[in-house]
Amino acid sequence: MKYLIIGNSAAAIGAAEAIRKNDKGNPVIIISDEPHRVYSRPLISYLLAGLVTEDRMYYRDENFYKDNNIETIFDKRVTGVDVKKRQALLEDKKRIDYDRLLIATGGTPFVPPIKGKERKNVYTFTKWKDAENIIKLTTTPPFTKEGRGGIKKAVVIGAGMIGIKAVEGLHAVGVDVTVVELASEVLSRALDKDASRIVQRRMEDAGIEVITSNEVIEITGRGDLASGVVLRDKKKIKCDLVIIAIGVIPNTGFLKESGIKINRGIVVDEKMETNIKGVYAAGDVAEALNIITGEKMPIPIWPLAQRQGAIAGDNMSGGDSVYKGGFPMNSIEFPGVPTISMGITDPRGEGYESFIKNDSANGNYKRIILKDNKIVGAILVGDDIDRAGILTGLIKEQTPVTAFKDKLLDRNFGFVHLPKDLRKEKLEKMV
Amino acid sequence: MKIVYPKEEVCMACRLCEVACITEHSRSKDTIKAYKKEKPAPLSRTLVEEIFPGLSVSVNCRHCSDAPCIEACITGAMHRKPDGRVVVNEYKCVGCWMCVMACPFGAIKRNQYKIEGQGARGKGQGLKIKLSSKCDLCPDRSIPACVEACPNRVMAYEERN
Numbered sequence: 001m002k003y004l005i006i007g008n009s010a011a012a013i014g015a016a017e018a019i020r021k022n023d024k025g026n027p028v029i030i031i032s033d034e035p036h037r038v039y040s041r042p043l044i045s046y047l048l049a050g051l052v053t054e055d056r057m058y059y060r061d062e063n064f065y066k067d068n069n070i071e072t073i074f075d076k077r078v079t080g081v082d083v084k085k086r087q088a089l090l091e092d093k094k095r096i097d098y099d100r101l102l103i104a105t106g107g108t109p110f111v112p113p114i115k116g117k118e119r120k121n122v123y124t125f126t127k128w129k130d131a132e133n134i135i136k137l138t139t140t141p142p143f144t145k146e147g148r149g150g151i152k153k154a155v156v157i158g159a160g161m162i163g164i165k166a167v168e169g170l171h172a173v174g175v176d177v178t179v180v181e182l183a184s185e186v187l188s189r190a191l192d193k194d195a196s197r198i199v200q201r202r203m204e205d206a207g208i209e210v211i212t213s214n215e216v217i218e219i220t221g222r223g224d225l226a227s228g229v230v231l232r233d234k235k236k237i238k239c240d241l242v243i244i245a246i247g248v249i250p251n252t253g254f255l256k257e258s259g260i261k262i263n264r265g266i267v268v269d270e271k272m273e274t275n276i277k278g279v280y281a282a283g284d285v286a287e288a289l290n291i292i293t294g295e296k297m298p299i300p301i302w303p304l305a306q307r308q309g310a311i312a313g314d315n316m317s318g319g320d321s322v323y324k325g326g327f328p329m330n331s332i333e334f335p336g337v338p339t340i341s342m343g344i345t346d347p348r349g350e351g352y353e354s355f356i357k358n359d360s361a362n363g364n365y366k367r368i369i370l371k372d373n374k375i376v377g378a379i380l381v382g383d384d385i386d387r388a389g390i391l392t393g394l395i396k397e398q399t400p401v402t403a404f405k406d407k408l409l410d411r412n413f414g415f416v417h418l419p420k421d422l423r424k425e426k427l428e429k430m431v
Numbered sequence: 432m433k434i435v436y437p438k439e440e441v442c443m444a445c446r447l448c449e450v451a452c453i454t455e456h457s458r459s460k461d462t463i464k465a466y467k468k469e470k471p472a473p474l475s476r477t478l479v480e481e482i483f484p485g486l487s488v489s490v491n492c493r494h495c496s497d498a499p500c501i502e503a504c505i506t507g508a509m510h511r512k513p514d515g516r517v518v519v520n521e522y523k524c525v526g527c528w529m530c531v532m533a534c535p536f537g538a539i540k541r542n543q544y545k546i547e548g549q550g551a552r553g554k555g556q557g558l559k560i561k562l563s564s565k566c567d568l569c570p571d572r573s574i575p576a577c578v579e580a581c582p583n584r585v586m587a588y589e590e591r592n
Contacts, residue, residue, distance in 0.1 A: 014502070042505045046525055056523060059507040303503040303533055310502075331528040335559075338541075340532045385531060386541065389499075393535025414480040414537060415490055423488070426536070428436050430591045431493040 001026040003316060004088060004096055006078050007104030008032035009041060010302050011283025013060060014309025015102050015316070020068050022317035028070045029096060031088065035075040036128055038064065041106075042302065044131035048138075048169030057128065078105075081258045083276045100278050100316040103255070103266060104309060107248030107284040107300050114157075114244070116219030119226040121151075122242045125166045137241060138173050151175055154241040155229050157216050159186035161332055163245035164199075167208060168334055170243075178209040178237055180216050180229070190330050190341045194358055195365045195379045202337045202363065216242075250285045250298050263287055265298035270322045272312035280316055282308035289325035292343050292376050292395070299328050329392060331385070337363055340388040343377035343395055344369055352376070357384075357409045366409055373402045387414060432515035434568065435477070435575055436587045437489045442479070443583055444487035449475035451580030455569055471544035476566040477577050478538070489577065489586065492517060492538040492566035500565075503533035509563070518567045526561020540564045 003019055005012045008030050019028055039057040046052040065072050073096070080089040081103075087095040109124035111117060121137065123130050138151045152175065156166050159181035170177050179186070185196035186203070200210050211231070218230040219242050228238045250265035261267045261275040265287035272280050272288070283305035287296045304326040314321040329342035345367075347354070353370040364382035368375060368391065378391045390413070394401065399422070401408065407417040415423045450462060452475040457465030465473060477491035494517045500509045501517060508523035509530050530539045542564040569575040578586040 040505045040507070042527070043525065052525060056506070056525075059505075302505050302529065303499065306502040329532055331532045333528065338528060340528065342532070385528060387537030388528075388532050389530075389534035389539070390537040392499075392533060396535070412480065414478075415488060416480040416482045416486050423439070427488065427490065427493075428438070428591075430434075431495040 001317075002097060002099045003028045003102070004098035004100070005030045005102045005104060006081075006088060007102075007106060007283065007285075008034065008036075008038050008072075008074075009104065009106055009283065010059075010305035011104035011106075011286075011309030011312070012102070013038050013064075014306045015104065015280075015282060015313030016068060016070055018310045018313030018319070019317040020070075022314065022319055024069070028068070029073065029098075030065070030070055031073045031076060031078055031090070031096070033075065033077040034127065034129070037062070037072075037074075039128060041126060041128075042165075044125065044128060045165035045169040047128075048131045048134055048166075049172035051172070077254075079254055081255060081260065081279070083259055083279060086278070098278075101280065102309070102312050102316065103260070103274075103279070103281040103285060104283045104305075104312075105251040105254075105285050106305075107298075108251040108253075109162075109244065110247045110249045111244050112246060114216055114219060116221060116226070117244065119219055119221045119242075120224050121226045121240060122219055122244065125162055125243050125245050126248060131169075134170075134241070134243070138170070138175055151240045153239040154178075154243060155180060155216065155237055155239045156243045156245055157229075158245040158247065159183075159210065159212070160189060160245065160247060161187070161330060162247070163243075164332060164334055166243045166245050167203070170241075171206060171208060172335075175241070176207075178211060178239070179203075180214055180231065181210070181212045182215045184213045186210060186212065187332070187339070188346075190328075190332070190345060191339060191379055191381075192346055192367060194356075194360065195339065195341075195367070195381050198360050198363055198365055198381050199334055199337050199339060202334055206335065248284065248300055250287070252285060263296075267296070268323075270324075271315045272308055272323055273315065280312040282312040288323055290327055291325035291398075292327045299326055301326075301328060301330065303329070327395060331388075337381060338385050339379070339381045340385045341377075341379045342388075342392055343375070344371075345377050345379050347371075347377065355405070355409050368408045370401065370405065373400050373405070374398050375401055375408075384411070390414065432494065433588055433590050434494050435491055435566070435578055436589065436591065438585050438587065439486065439488040441583050442487045442489060442585045444479055444481045444483075445582065446479045447580045447582060448477050448489050448577035448586060449479060451576040452477050452566075455572070455576035471542070471560075474540050474542050474564045476538075476540065476564055478540075490536060490538060491577070492534075493536055494566075494568070499533040499535065500530035500539060503529040505529055516568050516570070517565075519563050519565060521562055524562050526563065528563070530563050530565075538565060 077091040266281035284300035366384040369377035481487040
């Protein structure tokens with residue numbers, strides 16, 4: 001039995017650790033197109049901001065692969081999978097055999113066909129290398145008249161999760177930032193309008209220019225170097241750096257000819273197995289169940305990648321685990337405004353009930369969204385994030401909240417508000 | 432494994448468990464110094480929830496066998512010790528609050544304070560530290576401080592099924 005894992009982030013490591021619980025001896029190989037041992041991609045904005053040193057980027061310690069008897073092939077791209085011969089093809093034409101394969105290749109930044117996107121100093125922001133390149137630019141003093149190095153002004157395209165992280169990182173090192181968002185609000189997929197406005201106001205207070213309901217249609221330049229952007233309304237903004245942070249899409253390009261079924265992401269069953277026996281997928285690349293909507297969709301978040309990886313790994317090595325599904329949730333903090341949101345945050349259609357406490361003057365906001373007397377979504381901004389996890393638990397377990405729904409907005413909402421039986425069940429038994 | 436279980440019927444909301452927890456997790460291990468002098472002041476890792484009068488219960492980490500906080504942690508800071516305890520490696524924690532979002536018991540607190548100093552790349556005075564803070568079952572003691580401090584023996588440190 002030979003296990004092969006393509007990818008080296010949350011899902012891959014979750015799988016490798018699960019395999020090693022069941023099978024200590026058989027070969028496990030991890031292939032990554034990056035030169036690094038496993039690190040945390042969400043930390044690249046912290047690296048850029050100078051909030052962590054390089055040694056804090058790593059998700060597992062140096063000896064992780066050796067201690068777990070895992071072979072690694074780093075800095076090599078997989079260009080295809082031959083499911084008949086059970087081989088992965090590498091960019092250098094090498095073939096790696098497998099008996100069980102996990103595809104955990106994550107997401108890849110979506111870059112729309114903006115004119116001038118191939119210019120220098122235009123980056124996406126999802127990998128260590130991106131942060132490294134931007135750090136180099138922001139820390140090198142100018143050494144040409146054109147201002148290469150010594151970045152003073154940046155335009156970030158997209159005010160979603162990744163865009164906001166890029167803004168935060170650049171702002172922290174003293175770069176002047178304008179962010180351009182197509183939607184009418186920042187973080188529009190994670191928050192509702194009122195919550196978005198709190199975040200946007202805080203960004204503007206910090207000196208960041210936020211432009212919404214607009215888009216960059218061209219990246220202009222001097223020679224091959226980006227020197228500005230043109231917006232849909234013809235407005236021009238000068239800059240020395242452009243970051244495209246519109247979103248990520250499942251990284252499945254190399255599987256086109258493989259016969260592995262791909263919809264929006266790789267289609268998997270509840271065992272995280274694809275349509276090809278012995279081939280599994282997990283993490284941002286996979287399309288698994290959203291328990292709130294009942295649909296299968298990629299939900300690119302760390303906790304679900306970790307869980308799906310662990311389930312795939314267990315099933316690959318003789319276990320019998322079932323993925324019960326997940327739902328989107330995110331914790332993002334623009335300095336001074338922590339936000340946590342989960343599930344459905346922008347309910348459309350019939351049957352939803354919202355409870356809202358809007359204290360935007362103090363930067364606090366709480367909204368709980370119910371359907372059929374169960375929580376299906378929540379938005380928390382400011383101090384209200386403190387016990388957010390209780391809501392996560394109530395969503396996950398689809399607990400009817402009829403008996404205590406008038407208490408959900410309380411600053412101190414907690415177990416004392418739950419029915420006694422439920423509370424005792426939760427607090428007085430082993431979990 | 433042994434963890435701390437509360438019994439709401441006998442809880443008096445005296446919050447001595449919180450006091451004991453703060454003291455135990457202070458540098459001086461002295462209540463008055465911990466409250467009045469230590470900066471940052473330690474947080475209690477157990478929280479007495481209360482509806483006055485009559486109902487109160489002390490809630491802390493269940494050290495779940497399948498811990499959502501560990502899978503949510505983006506840095507690997509939240510981890511399980513060989514003895515089963517779920518604890519935070521403060522060197523790795525960046526205060527992203529993913530664990531706060533994930534913990535179904537709301538048992539993880541945000542510990543935030545400012546220190547003098549510089550960021551990794553020499554930026555900024557008065558650095559803001561953000562750390563997750565949670566029950567570690569008092570590794571230096573045979574019985575957790577909250578259990579020992581409870582005057583009404585509400586808190587049980589034991590193994591249950």
